[in-house]
Amino acid sequence: MNVISNPILVSWNIHKKCDDNDIYGVIGCGATLEVDYTDIYTKKYEKGYWSSSDQEFVSYMAHSFWFKCPCCGKENSIGEEEIPEKIRIIILNSEKEKSKKTKKKS
Numbered sequence: 001m002n003v004i005s006n007p008i009l010v011s012w013n014i015h016k017k018c019d020d021n022d023i024y025g026v027i028g029c030g031a032t033l034e035v036d037y038t039d040i041y042t043k044k045y046e047k048g049y050w051s052s053s054d055q056e057f058v059s060y061m062a063h064s065f066w067f068k069c070p071c072c073g074k075e076n077s078i079g080e081e082e083i084p085e086k087i088r089i090i091i092l093n094s095e096k097e098k099s100k101k102t103k104k105k106s
């Protein structure tokens with residue numbers, strides 16, 4: 001196979017503060033960090049809603065986005081709306097690939 005043109009490298013980052021006022025009681029160090037999309041990972045959680053007729057509760061698994069502070073080790077969340085859709089897709093695909101590799105090793 002011949003490469004006709006080189007792929008366009010993805011570049012995205014965001015400045016986030018390690019949460020020093022967490023509602024869950026885990027206090028971070030307050031460091032301001034430049035978080036690259038490769039630093040972000042996901043966690044699954046259950047989300048749901050009532051059907052339009054309110055007869056049935058529909059639940060499904062959703063993803064939340066996280067990074068770990070290199071200074072203190074605290075996990076910090078990033079709102080989905082703060083991450084461009086293309087970057088969210090890249091992160092989710094990367095997580096799927098990691099999961100496949102882990103399952104193959106087992």
